[in-house]
Amino acid sequence: xxxxxxxxATNAAADNVTDTAADAATDTxxxxxxAAEDLERRLGPVDPxxxxxxxxxxxxxxxxxxxxxxxDGIGLARHYVPVEHGGLLRxxxxxxxxxxxxxxxxxxxxxxHGKTFLGAVSVWVAGSGEQAARVAGLVSAGVxxxxxxxxxxxxxxxxxxxxxxxxxxxxxxxxxxxWLINNATRGGLVTVLAxxxxxxxxxxxxxxxxxxxxxxxSYRPLPKVRTLGIRGADISGFTLDGVLLDPDADRVGxxxxxxxxxxxxxxxxxxxxxxxxxxxxDHGLAEAAHFAADRRLYxxxxxxxxxxxxxxxxxxxxxxxxxxxxxxxxRAIHTLPGELGILAPAVKYLVPVGTxxxxxxxxxxxxxxxxxxxxxxxxxxxxxGVFQKxxxxxxxxxxxxxxxxxxxxxxxxxxxxxxxxxxxxxPAEAGLYRxxxxxxxxxxxxxxxxxxxxxxxxxxxHDLPAAAAQLAELAAENGxxxxxxxxxxxxxxxxxxxxxxxxxxxxxPPDVPAHAFDLARRLTWALAGAAAVRLWLDSHxxxxxxxxxxxxxWTDGRWLHxxxxxxxxxxxxxxxxxADEERALEETYAALTGELLRQTxxxxxxxxxxxxxxxxL
Amino acid sequence: xxxxxSTARPADIDEVVDWLIERVAEYREIPAADVDPEVPxxxxxxxxxxxxxxxxxxxxxxxxxxxxxxxxxxPTIDALAKxxxxxxTGGAS
Numbered sequence: 001x002x003x004x005x006x007x008x009a010t011n012a013a014a015d016n017v018t019d020t021a022a023d024a025a026t027d028t029x030x031x032x033x034x035a036a037e038d039l040e041r042r043l044g045p046v047d048p049x050x051x052x053x054x055x056x057x058x059x060x061x062x063x064x065x066x067x068x069x070x071x072d073g074i075g076l077a078r079h080y081v082p083v084e085h086g087g088l089l090r091x092x093x094x095x096x097x098x099x100x101x102x103x104x105x106x107x108x109x110x111x112x113h114g115k116t117f118l119g120a121v122s123v124w125v126a127g128s129g130e131q132a133a134r135v136a137g138l139v140s141a142g143v144x145x146x147x148x149x150x151x152x153x154x155x156x157x158x159x160x161x162x163x164x165x166x167x168x169x170x171x172x173x174x175x176x177x178x179w180l181i182n183n184a185t186r187g188g189l190v191t192v193l194a195x196x197x198x199x200x201x202x203x204x205x206x207x208x209x210x211x212x213x214x215x216x217x218s219y220r221p222l223p224k225v226r227t228l229g230i231r232g233a234d235i236s237g238f239t240l241d242g243v244l245l246d247p248d249a250d251r252v253g254x255x256x257x258x259x260x261x262x263x264x265x266x267x268x269x270x271x272x273x274x275x276x277x278x279x280x281x282d283h284g285l286a287e288a289a290h291f292a293a294d295r296r297l298y299x300x301x302x303x304x305x306x307x308x309x310x311x312x313x314x315x316x317x318x319x320x321x322x323x324x325x326x327x328x329x330x331r332a333i334h335t336l337p338g339e340l341g342i343l344a345p346a347v348k349y350l351v352p353v354g355t356x357x358x359x360x361x362x363x364x365x366x367x368x369x370x371x372x373x374x375x376x377x378x379x380x381x382x383x384x385g386v387f388q389k390x391x392x393x394x395x396x397x398x399x400x401x402x403x404x405x406x407x408x409x410x411x412x413x414x415x416x417x418x419x420x421x422x423x424x425x426x427p428a429e430a431g432l433y434r435x436x437x438x439x440x441x442x443x444x445x446x447x448x449x450x451x452x453x454x455x456x457x458x459x460x461x462h463d464l465p466a467a468a469a470q471l472a473e474l475a476a477e478n479g480x481x482x483x484x485x486x487x488x489x490x491x492x493x494x495x496x497x498x499x500x501x502x503x504x505x506x507x508x509p510p511d512v513p514a515h516a517f518d519l520a521r522r523l524t525w526a527l528a529g530a531a532a533v534r535l536w537l538d539s540h541x542x543x544x545x546x547x548x549x550x551x552x553x554w555t556d557g558r559w560l561h562x563x564x565x566x567x568x569x570x571x572x573x574x575x576x577x578x579a580d581e582e583r584a585l586e587e588t589y590a591a592l593t594g595e596l597l598r599q600t601x602x603x604x605x606x607x608x609x610x611x612x613x614x615x616x617l
Numbered sequence: 618x619x620x621x622x623s624t625a626r627p628a629d630i631d632e633v634v635d636w637l638i639e640r641v642a643e644y645r646e647i648p649a650a651d652v653d654p655e656v657p658x659x660x661x662x663x664x665x666x667x668x669x670x671x672x673x674x675x676x677x678x679x680x681x682x683x684x685x686x687x688x689x690x691x692p693t694i695d696a697l698a699k700x701x702x703x704x705x706t707g708g709a710s
C-alpha cells in the first residue's frame with residue numbers, strides 16, 4: 001500500500017469528476033435557496049393553528065407524527081440519499097437548506113425526521129455498494145434509521161463502549177445496551193457501534209446494520225426518556241440480546257474500521273447540525289422582529305429604543321456570521337474535505353452555542369412575552385408558546401452529535417498540527433476559494449476524501465493575512481470598506497497571536513487544562529471570522545450581479561462589518577470599539593435592522609441570501 | 618511516492634525508530650530512554666486521537682503523505698517504523 005500514490009490517484013479522479021460536474025451544473029442551475037423554496041412551496045404556508053397544535057402535543061410529549069408524515073409526503077428523505085445511490089442528495093448545501101426550512105417551522109419536526117440522515121450516513125461513508133442500495137431503499141421508503149453510538153456509562157467516550165459484537169459460529173452476535181438514542185423505538189434500521197476486540201482500542205470496534213424486522217425480540221427498545229425540549233421526539237435506547245448478524249453483509253466497512261467510520265461520518269453530521277441552529281434562529285428572529293416592530297412603548301416602537309434596536313441588530317449579525325461559517329463549511333464537504341476535521345467541530349461548537357446566546361438575548365428583549373408563552377402579545381391562546389419552545393427545543397443541538405466539550409476537545413487534540421502548520425504555512429488549497437465562492441459549481445462530494453486530521457492545518461487561518469490585505473486594497477478604492485479592512489487586519493493579527501499561543505501549548509497534557517479549552521473556543525471564532533471575510537471577498541460580486549442576496553447587506557461589506565464586530569467581542573474580553581469605529585458600526589447595524597424587518601415583513605428567511613417562505617411564494 | 622525537497626531519507630529502520638522515539642518523548646515530555654518501541658503507543662500515553670497527529674510529523678520530516686490512521690494500524694513504534702520505512706523505500710523493508 002502506498003498512501004501517497006493513493007492520495008494522488010484520488011485527487012486526479014476527483015478533478016476529472018469536477019469538470020464533468022461543472023458542465024452539468026451550468027445546465028441546471030439550482031441553488032440551496034431554490035431547494036428551500038421548493039420545500040416551502042410544497043409544505044404550504046404555516047397555519048397559525050399549527051403552533052397551537054404543536055404546543056399541546058409537546059405538552060403531552062407526543063411524537064409529531066403528522067409533521068413527519070407531511071415531510072414523508074413530499075419525499076424529503078430522498079434528499080438524505082446521495083445521487084449515486086439513487087437519491088436526490090447532489091449537494092450538501094441544498095439538503096441543509098431544506099432541513100433549515102423545516103427547523104424554522106419546528107425543531108422537533110426537523111430533528112425527528114432528519115435523524116434518519118445521521119443513522120444512514122455511515123453507510124454512505126464506508127458501506128459497500130450493496131449496503132448503500134439496501135439502506136437507500138429503506139430511507140427513500142420513509143423507514144426511520146437510527147444511529148446507536150452512546151451508552152449510559154460512557155456518554156461521548158466511544159472507545160469505552162461495552163456493546164459487543166463477537167463471533168458466534170458463522171454469525172456475529174451483538175449484546176449490550178445503547179442509551180439516549182434518537183429514533184431507537186421507531187427506527188426500522190439501526191447502525192450500531194460495537195466492540196469487536198475485547199481489548200478495544202481504535203481498531204477494536206465495528207459498525208453493524210441491525211434490521212428490526214429480522215432482529216425480532218432480541219432488539220428491545222428502552223422506555224422513552226422525558227426531556228426539557230423536543231419533548232415529542234423518540235429519545236430512548238435499546239437492549240441487544242443476542243442479535244445474530246452476517247459478519248460480512250451486515251458490517252459497514254472493513255473489520256476494525258467502526259470508530260474511523262464514525263469519526264468521518266461525524267465530520268458530515270456535525271457540519272450539518274448547524275443548519276438546525278440556523279432554522280431555530282430564523283424562527284426566533286422573525287418572532288422577535290415582529291414583536292419589536294409592533295410593540296409600542298413611550299409612544300414609539302420598542303425597536304426605536306437604542307438598546308433594543310442594537311440588541312436585535314447584533315443578534316441578526318450573529319446569525320449572519322453563523323450562516324456564513326456554516327455555508328463555507330458545508331460547501332467544503334465538496335471542495336475541501338481534507339480540512340473538515342477542523343471545520344466540523346468548530347462549526348458544531350460555535351453555531352449552536354452562538355445561537356443559544358442569541359436566543360437568550362432575544363428572550364430578554366421580549367421580556368414577559370417570552371415567558372407568557374405568547375410572543376406577539378396579542379392573544380394568549382392560539383399560537384401559544386412559540387418562543388419558549390424554540391429556546392427549549394434548541395438546547396439539544398449543542399448536546400447531541402458531540403457536545404460542546406467534545407468539540408472543543410477535538411480541536412485541542414489538533415493543536416500539534418495547527419501549531420506546526422502555523423510555523424510552516426503553505427498556500428491555501430484552491431478548494432478553500434471554491435468553498436467561499438457561491439458562484440462556483442460544487443464537485444460531487446466524495447466521503448472517502450474526508451481525513452481524520454487536517455495535516456496542513458486550517459487554510460482559512462493561514463489565508464487570513466492575505467485576505468485582510470485584499471480587503472485593504474479594495475478599501476483604497478472604496479472608502480466605505482476602510483473600517484472593515486481595519487477590522488479584518490486586526491482579526492488577522494489576533495489570530496496570529498492565538499496560533500502562537502496554540503503552538504506553545506504542551507503537546508499531550510495528561511489532562512487538558514482549562515486554558516486550552518479557552519484557546520480552542522477563541523479558535524472557533526477566529527475561523528468563523530476568517531470564513532466571513534473569505535465568503536464576502538469571493539462572493540460579493542457574484543451575489544450582486546445575480547441578485548442572490550439583499551444589496552443592503554452585501555454593498556460596502558455591511559454584513560461583514562457587523563459579523564467581524566461580533567467576532568472581536570468573543571476574541572477579546574471586554575472588547576469596546578473606539579468612538580470612530582462605533583460611529584461606523586452604528587450606521588451598519590441600523591442598515592441590518594432595516595434589512596431584518598424587510599425580510600421578516602416580506603416572508604423571507606433572515607439570511608444573507610434571498611429565500612422566500614411559502615407565504616411569499 | 619510523494620516526497621518533497623528538504624526531507625529526510627532514512628538509512629535503515631533503526632533510524633526511523635529513533636526518530637519516532639524522539640517524537641513520542643517530545644509529545645509526552647519524558648526522556649527518550651523511557652520510550653519503549655515495542656509497547657503500544659496508547660500505553661505510552663498517546664491516546665487514540667492524539668496519535669493521529671503523528672501523521673503531520675511524518676509528512677513534514679519525510680515528505681510522505683500518510684493516512685492519519687497509520688498509527689492505529691501500526692500501534693507500536695517498531696511496527697510504525699517498519700511500515701514507514703517500507704513506504705519510503707518503495708515497499709522493500
